[in-house]
Amino acid sequence: QKEVEQDPGPLSVPEGAIVSLNCTYSNSAFQYFMWYRQYSRKGPELLMYTYSSGNKEDGRFTAQVDKSSKYISLFIRDSQPSDSATYLCAMSRRNDMRFGAGTRLTVKP
């Protein structure tokens, strides 16, 4: 069993749709939960992070962490073509960071 599981997609949605991306994990010691966004031919960039359980909102993006279920989510409201990218979940304990495989998202105009 992988330490972090993420559905690789691909996921294709029309502009304006609500997007839900999810990851599960097995190591309960993780403390920080992150979402990275990776555009084509670029390195990943941090989009959002959450410490422990709970929700965090940043504009059209909402990150949720449920430590009891070992499940994290990223919601994108009013999705835009510029949101088309690969989204990687990540989680860390100290300097040990683990990444999901990434979900490729395409938002069609």
Place this chain on the structure above:
Amino acid sequence: DVKVTQSSRYLVKRTGEKVFLECVQDMDHENMFWYRQDPGLGLRLIYFSYDVKMKEKGDIPEGYSVSREKKERFSLILESASTNQTSMYLCASSSAFLYSYEQYFGPGTRLTVT
């Protein structure tokens, strides 16, 4: 604007060649990392370094070595390239903050070994 740069965007090498991938960061970060990224497998850690001349093995160090002689520079070395090392290689850096959640990535080097 923080920056991690990698010496090459694309590289084609032959089996058995020695390959050097260079990474430089300008953020005075203590930690530096080398990952490889393969479809369906995500980012897998090859080696990391938390200080000059210090290195630690990651999850898949076999066939690789690293060098960190200066704080800003971290090199990945493939001693004898093989076709199964064809991949995207990403370098990253982060501060030494104990519970660091952010790593800054370079644009990646796509290595093809023929």
